[in-house]
Amino acid sequence: MTSIENSILKGVNLTRRYGGFAALDNVSISLKPGEVRGLIGSNGAGKSTLMDALSGRGLTSGSVHLDGVDVTTMSPRERRRAGLARSFQKTSIFPDLSVEKQIRLSARAAEQDNADEVMEELSLTRLATRRAHDISYGEQRRLDLALALAGRPKVLLLDEPAAGLTVEESLKLASLLRDLAKRWGVTVLIVEHDMEVIFSICSHLTVLHLGKILAEGSPAEVRAMPQVITAYLGSTA
Numbered sequence: 001m002t003s004i005e006n007s008i009l010k011g012v013n014l015t016r017r018y019g020g021f022a023a024l025d026n027v028s029i030s031l032k033p034g035e036v037r038g039l040i041g042s043n044g045a046g047k048s049t050l051m052d053a054l055s056g057r058g059l060t061s062g063s064v065h066l067d068g069v070d071v072t073t074m075s076p077r078e079r080r081r082a083g084l085a086r087s088f089q090k091t092s093i094f095p096d097l098s099v100e101k102q103i104r105l106s107a108r109a110a111e112q113d114n115a116d117e118v119m120e121e122l123s124l125t126r127l128a129t130r131r132a133h134d135i136s137y138g139e140q141r142r143l144d145l146a147l148a149l150a151g152r153p154k155v156l157l158l159d160e161p162a163a164g165l166t167v168e169e170s171l172k173l174a175s176l177l178r179d180l181a182k183r184w185g186v187t188v189l190i191v192e193h194d195m196e197v198i199f200s201i202c203s204h205l206t207v208l209h210l211g212k213i214l215a216e217g218s219p220a221e222v223r224a225m226p227q228v229i230t231a232y233l234g235s236t237a
């Protein structure tokens with residue numbers, strides 16, 4: 001079912017408070033089916049807090065709708081089954097489990113069985129029996145993406161999936177993600193600090209600043225907005 005506004009994921013008036021401090025202050029966001037949206041903003045802007053709120057962790061007030069269904073009171077596990085997956089800023093890999101075992105567990109959590117397909121798509125098949133601990137850092141980041149993609153989610157929330165990679169490696173991972181998202185019809189919200197990477201995969205950007213939305217638009221539009229340049233892009237624009 002698709003909602004009237006044709007949004008696959010919608011967060012309405014999302015607020016997260018820590019005591020008197022609002023890490024997320026009445027933020028509304030709406031993703032269209034199939035779009036790859038970049039979420040940017042300086043350190044502490046509230047990006048991870050927004051990802052948490054959308055995935056069912058720590059919402060003080062507001063509501064979340066997935067494909068027309070109100071999922072606000074669903075647990076993270078129930079949302080996963082409903083088609084919302086995420087990766088964390090720090091990897092969610094279990095170091096002692098094999099690559100294949102983890103992907104199977106993750107697919108099972110989404111009540112799907114596409115582990116082989118995911119391994120193939122992310123070039124992890126030849127590493128299937130290796131322990132996550134023993135593969136390279138770049139391969140671990142690919143495994144992390146595989147865990148999120150297992151079960152072919154409708155919507156994927158990625159919090160800095162390329163953290164710690166070189167720009168070249170990040171661009172490779174981004175292009176892999178872009179192609180797969182397009183072929184599978186997965187809608188993506190991605191936090192990434194490297195503008196080259198963001199501009200290479202995102203059709204649309206949302207800029208957060210001090211817990212509020214500062215700007216939204218195409219990469220070219222956002223890049224030209226004075227308030228964005230002042231608050232975030234600074235001299236790199």
Ligand SMILES: Nc1ncnc2c1ncn2[C@@H]1O[C@H](COP(=O)(O)OP(=O)(O)O)[C@@H](O)[C@H]1O
Nearest residue numbers: 018022023041042043044045046047048049050
């Ligand atoms: N557990 C917490 N307790 C208090 N403040 C927190 C907590 N977690 C995050 N914050 C604050 O919330 C704000 C947003 O954090 P975060 O969402 O992690 O930012 P970003 O991901 O954009 O760097 C920051 O000011 C941060 O210090």
Ligand SMILES: [Mg+2]
Nearest residue numbers: 047048049089
């Ligand atoms: Mg963060």
